[in-house]
Amino acid sequence: MSDSQESFVPNPVxxxxxxxxxxxxxxxxxxxxxxxxxxxxxxxxxxxASVPLLKDRLPDRLRAPATLCLSAFFALCYxxxxxxxxxxxxxxxxxxxxxxxxxxxxxxxxxxTSSKGRFGTDGRSRLVDIAVEALLFLLTAxxxxxxxxxxxxxxxxxxxQGPSPARFFFTEWAPLRILVSPAxxxxxxxxxxxxYRTIIRATRRRRT
Amino acid sequence: xxEKMREKILENLAAGSALGxxxxxxxxxxxxxxxxxxxxxxxxxxxxxASVVALGRVDDPDFDRVYAIRESxxxxxxxxxxxxxxxxxxxxxxTFSPKGELRELMLLGSCSSRLPTNPKDALDSFTGSEATLSxxxxxxxxxxEADS
Numbered sequence: 001m002s003d004s005q006e007s008f009v010p011n012p013v014x015x016x017x018x019x020x021x022x023x024x025x026x027x028x029x030x031x032x033x034x035x036x037x038x039x040x041x042x043x044x045x046x047x048x049a050s051v052p053l054l055k056d057r058l059p060d061r062l063r064a065p066a067t068l069c070l071s072a073f074f075a076l077c078y079x080x081x082x083x084x085x086x087x088x089x090x091x092x093x094x095x096x097x098x099x100x101x102x103x104x105x106x107x108x109x110x111x112x113t114s115s116k117g118r119f120g121t122d123g124r125s126r127l128v129d130i131a132v133e134a135l136l137f138l139l140t141a142x143x144x145x146x147x148x149x150x151x152x153x154x155x156x157x158x159x160x161q162g163p164s165p166a167r168f169f170f171t172e173w174a175p176l177r178i179l180v181s182p183a184x185x186x187x188x189x190x191x192x193x194x195x196y197r198t199i200i201r202a203t204r205r206r207r208t
Numbered sequence: 209x210x211e212k213m214r215e216k217i218l219e220n221l222a223a224g225s226a227l228g229x230x231x232x233x234x235x236x237x238x239x240x241x242x243x244x245x246x247x248x249x250x251x252x253x254x255x256x257x258a259s260v261v262a263l264g265r266v267d268d269p270d271f272d273r274v275y276a277i278r279e280s281x282x283x284x285x286x287x288x289x290x291x292x293x294x295x296x297x298x299x300x301x302x303t304f305s306p307k308g309e310l311r312e313l314m315l316l317g318s319c320s321s322r323l324p325t326n327p328k329d330a331l332d333s334f335t336g337s338e339a340t341l342s343x344x345x346x347x348x349x350x351x352x353e354a355d356s
Binding site: 028029031065066069073077080083084086088091092149153157163165169177180181 | 244
């Protein structure tokens with residue numbers, strides 16, 4: 001494998017289809033997409049930073065349950081913070097907030113980190129890879145939530161502090177309301193995955 | 209007791225106490241968040257009220273507490289509840305008479321841009337809204353009984 005391929009961190013959602021069910025169910029507006037993606041990214045970073053520290057102190061048999069407990073702890077902390085920041089967005093994300101614990105643990109680099117060394121084969125810290133992957137998850141959740149809201153409802157909501165997110169209206173009516181529902185979300189994600197994979201394939205072909 | 213067994217017991221004890229510490233942290237955070245939530249809900253309900261008193265927790269999937277609102281005209285009881293569908297979510301506030309009759313319904317915030325602005329219409333767009341309102345009315349009437 002070449003160095004360029006080794007250092008490539010694929011998009012966890014569009015390439016690995018990681019955590020798509022809670023993402024599609026939760027991210028039906030820009031505000032909810034941003035807050036869900038941010039939660040997953042922060043939890044992944046917190047676990048990625050704390051698991052290598054615990055690795056030397058914990059026996060093998062306790063490593064998996066400890067990682068899961070830590071992940072649930074960080075997800076709960078984020079849920080509390082979100083309730084204080086915006087109770088409406090917290091109510092909107094509802095049961096999907098606890099699923100942050102699983103979504104963040106599903107990130108591919110994070111899984112590799114908890115089973116191998118602190119550094120990758122190319123010598124880079126795995127925390128940097130986790131940060132890139134977490135950022136890609138946040139970016140994808142933002143794009144999915146934002147485009148679904150924009151095309152589906154003709155509006156964009158910005159996650160501001162307080163009871164309701166700030167809103168911008170672009171049309172008087174909802175152009176394609178089905179996109180806001182989970183079924184429409186999966187159709188939209190299918191198109192996004194197709195576009196992403198076409199771009200990646202074209203880039204690889206150009207390199208070879 | 210063998211050395212290996214003692215080591216394992218110590219490891220388990222250490223893991224257990226670490227878990228206990230995390231649980232304690234969660235408990236402290238939840239107390240802080242609950243007190244902030246109560247303050248926010250009181251602010252949301254006390255638009256025309258002289259003073260609002262929280263009457264303790266309620267075991268309901270949609271709302272947590274009933275508030276007693278003391279006004280010069282008489283007492284009323286308020287509830288803040290959330291409704292959610294696959295397309296939208298919203299927070300509502302409702303005040304009831306001591307007998308459980310609806311006095312005022314408020315749309316406190318929503319996560320969907322296309323919800324009707326009228327609170328009654330917004331609530332009607334969620335399934336199970338009537339059941340939630342009637343449970344809130346019952347909780348208000350029970351709180352009024354306990355209060356008197």
